[in-house]
Amino acid sequence: MFRQRKRVKLAEIEPDLIRLERRLFLKNGLSLGALTMLTGCDLTDGDAVDKVLWALSRWNDKVQAALFDPTKLAPVYTEADITKPFPFNAFYDVDDVPEIDGNDWKLEVSGLVEDKSPWPLARLRGLPQASQITRHICIEGWSAIGQWSGVPFRAFLEQVGADLKAKYVGFKCADRYYSSLDMATALHPQTILALDYGKDPLPPEYGFPLKLRVPTKLGFKNPKHIGALFVTNDNPGGYWEDQGYNWYSGS
Numbered sequence: 001m002f003r004q005r006k007r008v009k010l011a012e013i014e015p016d017l018i019r020l021e022r023r024l025f026l027k028n029g030l031s032l033g034a035l036t037m038l039t040g041c042d043l044t045d046g047d048a049v050d051k052v053l054w055a056l057s058r059w060n061d062k063v064q065a066a067l068f069d070p071t072k073l074a075p076v077y078t079e080a081d082i083t084k085p086f087p088f089n090a091f092y093d094v095d096d097v098p099e100i101d102g103n104d105w106k107l108e109v110s111g112l113v114e115d116k117s118p119w120p121l122a123r124l125r126g127l128p129q130a131s132q133i134t135r136h137i138c139i140e141g142w143s144a145i146g147q148w149s150g151v152p153f154r155a156f157l158e159q160v161g162a163d164l165k166a167k168y169v170g171f172k173c174a175d176r177y178y179s180s181l182d183m184a185t186a187l188h189p190q191t192i193l194a195l196d197y198g199k200d201p202l203p204p205e206y207g208f209p210l211k212l213r214v215p216t217k218l219g220f221k222n223p224k225h226i227g228a229l230f231v232t233n234d235n236p237g238g239y240w241e242d243q244g245y246n247w248y249s250g251s
């Protein structure tokens with residue numbers, strides 16, 4: 001629903017609105033009138049539907065963030081549950097996966113942090129590591145269980161002296177993908193800067209040399225091939241988020 005950004009006339013989407021209102025009412029006890037109040041947009045006043053949907057999505061971010069329990073863990077699985085082969089997904093074909101030389105790669109850190117020095121792979125491997133077997137859920141309708149290991153993200157943020165009261169962490173990737181997380185999720189115990197898939201370094205298709213593994217979020221909020229991260233109070237958005245996928249997207 002949130003992917004459609006074309007401007008449409010109210011009459012064309014009236015049946016959708018009726019369905020939306022029915023769903024809102026059944027699931028949340030909300031009417032379109034209440035929706036108007038919540039989003040500050042008035043559908044009957046000719047406000048573009050996309051504007052209302054974006055406002056609703058932002059409101060939804062706030063509700064989801066308020067409901068997020070920073071101590072609740074995503075389910076964990078055993079080695080026998082691991083999906084083989086683990087699926088590849090990106091906004092391009094597997095043949096176009098970026099080729100990165102791990103020897104001259106460095107993670108850049110900027111924004112609201114005390115220490116902005118870069119992180120070569122060996123330095124990241126020098127920090128304590130954690131491992132998890134969790135389920136990756138893609139919004140496109142598939143899920144798979146995999147094993148990732150790396151640096152717990154909270155420990156990394158503490159190490160660089162990040163402002164843990166800041167609102168967001170943003171990520172920039174080698175393939176021009178980008179994404180961002182709310183700070184509560186960044187600090188969640190299962191959010192890790194993954195260096196390994198299974199027993200080996202991440203293969204190119206799963207995000208070499210560094211991927212953020214966040215089992216409490218949908219797959220598109222798990223950026224691969226990370227080159228830079230930054231701490232900020234301005235929402236950095238993301239590749240899919242800016243095309244209409246709900247920004248919060250907890251799973």
Ligand SMILES: Nc1nc2c(c(=O)[nH]1)N[C@H]1C(S)=C(S)[C@@H](COP(=O)(O)O)O[C@H]1N2
Pocket residue numbers: 086087088089090091092137138139173174175177205206207219220221222223224225
């Ligand atoms: N850099 C980068 N990260 C990305 C993507 C991408 O296209 N580029 N796609 C996202 C999406 S939609 C999914 S489902 C997962 C897929 O990760 P996988 O290839 O390890 O299954 O990566 C996410 N992270």
Ligand SMILES: [Mo]
Pocket residue numbers: 089137138139140219220
């Ligand atoms: Mo995805």
